[in-house]
Amino acid sequence: MTYHILHVDDEKEILKLLQMYLRNEDMQLHQAENGREALKLLAEQPIDLVIVDIMMPEVDGFELIRRIRKESNIPIMVISARIEASDRIFGLDIGADDYLTKPFDPHEATARVKALLRRYHSLGTALAKSSQLKVDKLRLDLHACVAYVADQPIELTAVEFRVLKLLMEQPGRVFTKEQIYSHGWQDSLTGYNNVRVMMSKLREKIGTERIKTIRGLGYRLEGHHERT
Structure with a gap:
């Protein structure tokens, strides 16, 4: 199964880095450089997980998380240079499922993405015995x-x-x-x-x-x- 990942970040080098690693895991990466582009892609594409930066133009990461959570329960992982505990807590509080700070190890980021996908998509199979x-x-x-x-x-x-x-x-x-x-x-x-x-x-x-x-x-x- 190929998972569709939406990565939202205005740093092109970060986009290229994760694209390389996630592509090796049979994941199709859709990219956006700000929250407004991301919302457009979410409306047009079937997305399994969203990776969100916080500091972006137009619609920032926190606002993007809020808007996604109004419509969807898909996993959201934050990757941000904002390292303060208050930022991490706030991001998780408004709906993110994980929070990773920059600079980050792409191997760890890939492992976290796989873990979130595995847990989220197992809900409809492993739990199917119970209603x-x-x-x-x-x-x-x-x-x-x-x-x-x-x-x-x-x-x-x-x-x-x-x-x-x-x-x-x-x-x-x-x-x-x-x-x-x-x-x-x-x-x-x-x-x-x-x-x-x-x-x-x-x-x-x-x-x-x-x-x-x-x-x-x-x-x-x-x-x-x-x-x-």
Whole structure:
């Protein structure tokens, strides 16, 4: 299977570098030099993953992530020269699934892209045996990869989907930050601090009362489990 990757960056050397490495992995790379071009390509091409720079003209990376997340749940990886923790946290908070800083190792970037694609596209196959998870008024459709709160659809990132599935499979069980990190990001090297950011965002989406913080231990989902 050939994956279609959209790489958005105004540095042509970076575009050429990743094109060389990703092409060797049987990936077709579509390129854009700013967010406006990227949005046009997304509307015209079937894209499996987006790589986004932050500092770009016209529509910057943060705004591009926001606009993509309004329409799609595809994986988004940031590759940026902005190295501050606040930038990384903000990027992940608004919907990015991974964040890599420049200068970067192209082998690592390629590995991260492959990992995100593997996790995202396995959701429709490895999980196909189950149809839905229900915990009270919270429902997770495993075929469509969509969450519902009181039958209202909720947009989730790929990481949020994996973590919510983990919590909903065993409501009442306490999961440590390490377990959540391992299940959510798996072999994407982002750091445990991003668990707190992601859990905060997930609470906003499904209801703050549904996920409890167990001080010194981790998190648990409140409610009663039902599988259909």
